[in-house]
Amino acid sequence: MNKRLFNTLPALLLAAGTLAGAAPAPAPNGIELPAGYRDWRMLGVSHRTDNSTLRVILGNPAAIEAARAGQTRPWPDGVILAKLVWKDAVHPAWAAATVPGEIVQAEFMVKDAEKYRDTGGWGFARWKGLDQTPYGKDAGFVQECFGCHTPVRDNDYVFTHPAALP
Amino acid sequence: MNKRLFNTLPALLLAAGTLAGAAPAPAPNGIELPAGYRDWRMLGVSHRTDNSTLRVILGNPAAIEAARAGQTRPWPDGVILAKLVWKDAVHPAWAAATVPGEIVQAEFMVKDAEKYRDTGGWGFARWKGLDQTPYGKDAGFVQECFGCHTPVRDNDYVFTHPAALP
Numbered sequence: 611m612n613k614r615l616f617n618t619l620p621a622l623l624l625a626a627g628t629l630a631g632a633a634p635a636p637a638p639n640g641i642e643l644p645a646g647y648r649d650w651r652m653l654g655v656s657h658r659t660d661n662s663t664l665r666v667i668l669g670n671p672a673a674i675e676a677a678r679a680g681q682t683r684p685w686p687d688g689v690i691l692a693k694l695v696w697k698d699a700v701h702p703a704w705a706a707a708t709v710p711g712e713i714v715q716a717e718f719m720v721k722d723a724e725k726y727r728d729t730g731g732w733g734f735a736r737w738k739g740l741d742q743t744p745y746g747k748d749a750g751f752v753q754e755c756f757g758c759h760t761p762v763r764d765n766d767y768v769f770t771h772p773a774a775l776p
Numbered sequence: 777m778n779k780r781l782f783n784t785l786p787a788l789l790l791a792a793g794t795l796a797g798a799a800p801a802p803a804p805n806g807i808e809l810p811a812g813y814r815d816w817r818m819l820g821v822s823h824r825t826d827n828s829t830l831r832v833i834l835g836n837p838a839a840i841e842a843a844r845a846g847q848t849r850p851w852p853d854g855v856i857l858a859k860l861v862w863k864d865a866v867h868p869a870w871a872a873a874t875v876p877g878e879i880v881q882a883e884f885m886v887k888d889a890e891k892y893r894d895t896g897g898w899g900f901a902r903w904k905g906l907d908q909t910p911y912g913k914d915a916g917f918v919q920e921c922f923g924c925h926t927p928v929r930d931n932d933y934v935f936t937h938p939a940a941l942p
Contacts, residue, residue: 696939701935708824713941737942
């Protein structure tokens, strides 16, 4: 290791540490990436063959409580649903198994019936890729989200039906 | 309601309550259904087209800690992996989405390198259906589990590669 690099190393490590610890930018509508969502519990899973993605749906503690009590039409205020999306990959040792490949995005629905009354009571946000770039050029991006969720308006605009758990 | 049924009702309710609260029978090799697995965090997901099932893989706290530290070859003692398996169903509002239908089984791998040294350091157990009937006629059932996991011996006999999390 040359001396210049050696002298610079602590600063580089510090910069990398800062970068790794920095929160991603908020979505264009002001929604912040929910803290701790990686530790939320599972509500469901899906596989979309129209865009070759696997998804897991997680819920914050309020969502898990609501789901287990059957309170999902509507979901109560305070609930946050997370959908983690990966590109399809083939399991290296089991060709008939589709498994998560590259991460595509993490999507969130935040329930606040009053604050988000123009979009069914839900605030929408999405962060793309491992570096979690916020999706959308301006706050109008939510119309795309809301439009796609309109077919499930009878299920409080939520595609996920919590999976039966033994 | 006739009188005989009315008189019997408290006993019936008590019996149902006991049934609902009772732990399922242990697996034929003595492994008990791990407590609290419904609240474990997510390690991965898969979709098998050879038997039309969707799966989510959860880990106990030791498993989540090991996965995030990259300690999966081998996984340390104390780790328990859970795989929840559902039959494929079609989302009622999105025909190209496969979602969980009926529950098939909950499967577990319990890591104890010494105790389970004859089966790669893993104890296997499976409970079928919503009523969680233990799988296997006798303790020899684990040979079926172990045989199926042998192709992934280089991955500590585990099919699951923890999914990349943003």
